[in-house]
Amino acid sequence: MGKIDVFxxxxxxxxxxxxxxxxxxxxxxxxFDVKKSDALGMAQRGGSVVxxxxxxxxxxxxxxxxxxxxxxxxxxxxxxxxxxxxxSPDGLAIINDQExxxxxxxxxxxxxxxxxxxxxxxxxxxxRLAFVPGLTIAKELGNPRVAGVVLLGFLSVFLPMExxxxxxxxxxxxxxxxxxxxxxxxxxxxxLAEAFNSAGIGAxxxxxxxxxxxxxxxxxxxxxx
Numbered sequence: 001m002g003k004i005d006v007f008x009x010x011x012x013x014x015x016x017x018x019x020x021x022x023x024x025x026x027x028x029x030x031x032f033d034v035k036k037s038d039a040l041g042m043a044q045r046g047g048s049v050v051x052x053x054x055x056x057x058x059x060x061x062x063x064x065x066x067x068x069x070x071x072x073x074x075x076x077x078x079x080x081x082x083x084x085x086x087x088s089p090d091g092l093a094i095i096n097d098q099e100x101x102x103x104x105x106x107x108x109x110x111x112x113x114x115x116x117x118x119x120x121x122x123x124x125x126x127x128r129l130a131f132v133p134g135l136t137i138a139k140e141l142g143n144p145r146v147a148g149v150v151l152l153g154f155l156s157v158f159l160p161m162e163x164x165x166x167x168x169x170x171x172x173x174x175x176x177x178x179x180x181x182x183x184x185x186x187x188x189x190x191x192l193a194e195a196f197n198s199a200g201i202g203a204x205x206x207x208x209x210x211x212x213x214x215x216x217x218x219x220x221x222x223x224x225x
Contacts, residue, residue, distance in 0.1 A: 003056035004159065005064045009083040010049050010075025011100050012040070015148035018173070019073070020051035022152060023159075026169050027055045030161040035062035048079060055159075067125075071158065073151055075134075076100045077118045084122040091126045094154055096134040096147060130154070130196050137188050143178070146185040153189020157197065163190075 006023060010016040017038055024034045037052045052064045069087050074080025074095040087093060099112055113121070115131060122129050132154050134147035149170065156166050167183060174182050 003054060003059065004071075005069045006053040006055070006071045006073060006155070007064055007069040007083060007086045008051040008053070008073045008075070009079040010096075010148075011079060012047055012049055014049070014075040014100075015145070016049040016051055016075055019075075019148045019152050020053050022166075022169050022173060023053050023055075023155075026161050026165045027053075027159075029165050029169070032056060033059045035059040037062035048082070050079075050083065071155060072122075072126075073155055075148060075151065077115065078112060081113060081118045081121045084125045087122075087126045089126060090128070092128040092130065092158065093122050093126055094130050094132060094151060095122070096151055097131045098135045098147070130193075132189070132192060134189070138185060141181055141184055141188070143181055146178075146182055149182050149185040150189040150192075153186035153191075154193040154196075155189075156186070157190055157193035 006020075008016050008020050017040070020036060020038065024036045027034045032055045035052075035054045039050045040047075052062055054062060054064060064086060066086055067088060070091050072080060072083060072087050072091060072093045072095075074083065074093065076096055076098045078100070080093065080095040084093065095118065097115065119129060119131075132151060134150040135144055137150050138144045138147040152166070156163070166186060170182050170186055171179050
């Protein structure tokens, strides 16, 4: 296996660092070398949070070069759009279909992009895009804070680590009373990713996960990237 570069982006309070720590730990338990770097900014005030996770037989630097990420895990739409240029042309953008408007939007200075606008922007950089209803699923399960675990479950389908390692890390990382709901969130994310995979590149896949739950995959010609 060659290297795998995962770029995570969100805002403070969404669990970006927790998710990247989990990914790094699972990869190390699977026997891979891992390098990780976080940039929190004003995370505690709802500011941008990004994390670089690099996985491989041997990794020498923690930062992912722009345009070389294999995966972008976006915890909300605007941050995903801002970080889309980090993706490689064959990379996969996994975006939580959630709005968390920054102060500039709340104050009316700029408008928050809708899903179509984010899709057009991200599609300039990659032909593979999935909007994941992470927050919707988390609310259905009874706790909106597990939305990030839904995203991790989705991502895990594309990585060479066994499910048991993920489940072990989740079980150890959360309090016992939250173990079951986190494992359910992880499983739901995996179900969505498997449906996304079965649709194939260039297709649009819809998965029944309640009224608002869907996964969509879009393809753009390389001439439009």
